Amino acid sequence: MKRLSxxxxxxxxxxxxxxxxxxxxxxxxxQNLLVEGYISRAxxxxxxETKKKLKKLRKLKMPGREVPSK
Numbered sequence: 582m583k584r585l586s587x588x589x590x591x592x593x594x595x596x597x598x599x600x601x602x603x604x605x606x607x608x609x610x611x612q613n614l615l616v617e618g619y620i621s622r623a624x625x626x627x628x629x630e631t632k633k634k635l636k637k638l639r640k641l642k643m644p645g646r647e648v649p650s651k
C-alpha cells in the first residue's frame with residue numbers, strides 16, 4: 582500500500598520513480614538504458630530467427646511426419 586501511495590504522489594508531482602529492482606543510477610544514465618534495450622531486442626530477434634531455421638530443418642528431415650512443436 583505504501584508503494585502505491587508513493588507512486589501516486591510522485592505521479593501527481595510529475596516525478597519519475599525507478600522501476601522495482603532498478604536503482605537511481607538507471608535513471609541517471611538513460612543512454613545506458615537505451616543501449617541495453619537495443620541489445621535485448623537484438624538478442625530476441627536472433628533467437629526468433631534461430632527458432633524459425635530449426636523448425637524448417639525439422640520439416641526437411643521428416644517430410645512425411647508432422648513434428649510436434651514445443
